[in-house]
Amino acid sequence: MAHSFHVSKSNHSHVHLKWDNALKPIHTVDSGSEVSFDLLDGGHNQFTATSTAEDVPNFNLALGDPAHGPIFVNGAEPGDILKVEFLRLETASYGWTAILPGSIGFGLLADEFPGHALKIWDLETHKAEGYTVFKEGIHIPIKPFLGVVGIAHEAAGEYSTIPPYDTGGNIDTKHITEGSVLYLPVKVKGALFSCGDGHAAQGDGESCGTAIETPMKATIRLSVEKGKPWVKSPHYLTPAETDEMVKSRVQGKGEYAALGIDADLLQASRKALRGLIDWLMGEKGLSRDESYMLASVAADLKIAEIVDMPNFAVACSLPLSIFVGKPYV
Incomplete structure (x- = not known):
């Protein structure tokens, strides 16, 4: 043993x-x-x-x-x-x-x-x-x-x-x-x-x-x-989802994403992140520093498209379920 x-x-x-x-x-x-x-x-x-x-x-x-x-x-x-x-x-x-x-x-x-x-x-x-x-x-x-x-x-x-x-x-x-x-x-x-x-x-x-x-x-x-x-x-x-996890995911509020488009994958990622930061500042009233940190702990960078050369598309997406009270909902 x-x-x-x-x-x-x-x-x-x-x-x-x-x-x-x-x-x-x-x-x-x-x-x-x-x-x-x-x-x-x-x-x-x-x-x-x-x-x-x-x-x-x-x-x-x-x-x-x-x-x-x-x-x-x-x-x-x-x-x-x-x-x-x-x-x-x-x-x-x-x-x-x-x-x-x-x-x-x-x-x-x-x-x-x-x-x-x-x-x-x-x-x-x-x-x-x-x-x-x-x-x-x-x-x-x-x-x-x-x-x-x-x-x-x-x-x-x-x-x-x-x-x-x-x-x-x-x-x-x-x-x-x-x-x-x-x-x-x-x-x-x-x-x-x-x-x-x-x-x-x-x-x-x-x-x-x-x-x-x-x-x-x-x-x-x-x-x-x-x-x-x-x-x-x-x-x-990863482990299998429980019924509670599936229910929570299905009842989610969707997500908001900004796309970054560029011939360089890193630059496309930077553009996507900038776009989400701008949205958090303009739509949710967060400061620039708050937006950057919130994106780091809750937003996902995803390769949305990588085959249509010469440009790549990267999404920076944030689940809207994190917003639970005023003034954010």
């Missing part, structure tokens, strides 16, 4: 800022073992529930996206798959979203937002109802997931934890929630699994560079699978 293991955020030797296959494992587990993690947030807990916008210029991006691990999984060999099952994900009582200073250059429109801002979220008061309040009249569903989930690279050396890779890493995929399964292609003996960067909610794209960042308690099952050569990058499986 596989054992359970715990990884504490208070032990600094359990935290690393680079993927490196030379890192010494903090635990060795058998396939099928459960590992619980007490995780720092994606900003290395530099912001707390009492932080203000005055603290943002002091943010050190070099400490960003800390990963907890690595975990050596017995039986994992190059060519195998590491199956990662997300059993439980629990946020802290608070979270944060920031527009980081332009000098850091973080976010899809970082060059257009040279200032800084910070939103501290209350993740406790309405936890039972499943949402948090952006501002009165705007509710954001809480859907916890981990931004950083990955294993060691095949090549020697250090690799930043900030980008995503074929071995996982900072994949920031909001669909890999509790009940989901992630499949990662093993490149080194033992896989060397690490995770971190808890999010309470995020839009596809994480457009301002931050989601609702929060410390997270996570319980994960790690299993080795063989004979799946088609998994050459992270693949994932």
Whole structure:
């Protein structure tokens, strides 16, 4: 029978800022073992529930996206798959979203937002109802997931934890929630699994560079699978919808989207995001900073069309169900 293991955020030797296959494992587990993690947030807990916008210029991006691990999984060999099952994900009582200073250059429109801002979220008061309040009249569903989930690279050396890779890493995929399964292609003996960067909610794209960042308690099952050569990058499986989830989706209020059209996919994405920000300012009366942060935690960037050259179409869409009261409805 596989054992359970715990990884504490208070032990600094359990935290690393680079993927490196030379890192010494903090635990060795058998396939099928459960590992619980007490995780720092994606900003290395530099912001707390009492932080203000005055603290943002002091943010050190070099400490960003800390990963907890690595975990050596017995039986994992190059060519195998590491199956990662997300059993439980629990946020802290608070979270944060920031527009980081332009000098850091973080976010899809970082060059257009040279200032800084910070939103501290209350993740406790309405936890039972499943949402948090952006501002009165705007509710954001809480859907916890981990931004950083990955294993060691095949090549020697250090690799930043900030980008995503074929071995996982900072994949920031909001669909890999509790009940989901992630499949990662093993490149080194033992896989060397690490995770971190808890999010309470995020839009596809994480457009301002931050989601609702929060410390997270996570319980994960790690299993080795063989004979799946088609998994050459992270693949994932989401859980089946419950009747309640289907009912909620069907009764949704639709979405509002802005299309960005350009011969460059990145520029098309920037245009789409600008369009949604302009709509939120003009139609809903939000400030420019509020609009940028709201888009990052609730709006989805989607490739609407990619084959009709020379231009691409990207949609930045926002579910209207987040608007629950005056003056927004």
